């Protein structure tokens with residue numbers, strides 16, 4: 599009797615990260631200023647939300663502690679945008 603080795607193929611599949619480096623030429627009307635609190639240092643930071651695209655996710659470095667804040671924006675149903683902030687540890 600021969601033992602058969604069931605060799606599992608470990609596929610090195612990494613998710614491809616779309617390099618979203620497109621320049622956004624947003625008109626001033628579509629930019630909504632909002633103040634968020636940095637999830638790392640707690641300092642208030644003014645950001646500009648591009649409300650022409652209500653659901654986005656991007657990373658912006660904190661202007662105080664320079665750590666990368668993940669911002670997730672949602673349509674708030676009132677023509678504006680709502681933003682949630684996460685540390686890089688919260689993102690999966």
Ligand SMILES: [Zn+2]
Nearest residue numbers: 636639660663
């Ligand atoms: Zn900070």
